[in-house]
Amino acid sequence: MATTVNPEDGTEIAYRAAGPDDGVAGAPTVVLLHGTALSKAVWQGYGFVPALRAHHRVIAVDLRGHGRSGKPERPEDYAMDLVAGDVAAVLAAEAAGPAHVLGYSYGARIGLHLAARRPELLSALTAVAGTWRGTRGRIGQLFFPGFLDSLRAGIADGRGMGAFVEDWEATIGHRLDPATRAAMLANDARAMLAYTTRTEEQPGLTPHELAAITVPTLFVVGERDTPQLEDSRAAVRILREHGTRTGLELVPGRGHGDVLAARDLILAAAGRFHGAPGSGPDGGPDTMAVI
Known part of the structure; x- marks a missing residue:
């Protein structure tokens, strides 16, 4: 585990970097941002880190207030601009970026905020079960x-x-x-x-702020996750109207809390949307190795 400090307020942020296992120099970076009351451990538990690190540099972050990161006790310490600064500090510490951010729920909201306010940090965004609206x-x-x-x-x-x-x-x-x-x-x-x-x-993004996003963005949401599904559909409509490459992947049979269990579907969808297929050990497409 490594740590860095957000220079804006001194909050310590813990993270873990891994891969790429194939040793390829300049491998793309994927930043994983967890949801409310979770930690970076969720990405290991659901197998995202092992699946991605074969061909990617993977950085899993403990968001402030969670895991091994600092735990400030004032509501204003969780303003979205500060949280976005935490991610920026991690990328700076690792000399990584722009990166593909894959965020779940709260992590997806952070990813959308970054895409709107600090797009230079992102090469791509996969927003899983997230929303751009207020919560x-x-x-x-x-x-x-x-x-x-x-x-x-x-x-x-x-x-x-x-x-x-x-x-x-x-x-x-x-x-x-x-x-x-x-x-x-x-x-x-x-x-x-x-x-x-x-x-x-916490206010969300305004429709105008959402429309200004230019980062290629894939929304992934469980078919039973009604609020996030409605918001994701609205986001895709707005982004497409303004020329941003975007898409929506529906996860059958899943709601908000269990969508990460569909790891293979999420990574395959991200691979199809964000990159060209790689080659698996059998010569076939390895969709988990292309985001």
Whole structure:
């Protein structure tokens, strides 16, 4: 694991760089940005890092407030411009860029912000289950209503993230799976409260800002992820109207929380959209090696 510091506010950002295993100099860089309450470990767990590092330089980032990165405790510390600066700091530390950003949910929102505000950092964007619009109310839809009160209660009585987990399990009527439960409990309650409070207030891109994006952008979304699907379709319409190369890949049978399990489909779609097919060991197309 490596770390760097965002020069704008001094927040330390942890990340891990790997590959390319084929030793090709100048291999393209892929930056992986996770979703809310997750960490860079999700990309290893779902197999994205092993699949990509064969032919790419892969950089998986712990977003501020998550994983091993710094955990500021004020909502204003999670303003999108600061978070975008974290990614810029990692790219500068690794002398990597422009890069292909592959972001999931929160990571996709960051990717769209970068494409709109700092396009020189990106060669391509794959936005998985993301939105360009404001996100008020959406965390409550993904987890449970009253999640902010649960975080506040956990901070007040010393249960930390335990209060959040207990209330979530009470809402869904069963215990979370062990991996999800462990991931949630590993978070810092004060940082999550600050981050989610800001997320509830965070403005998205305006249609004008979205229309100005020129970075080739692929949207990938589960067919059951209704809000993100509607937003992705709207984004594709706007970007196409303004001449930006864009596309939408629907993931059958998936919703918001389980779309990353469709790793092969996501990487194959990104390969088809963003690059020319490579050659697999059998001489056939290796669609996971071309983004």
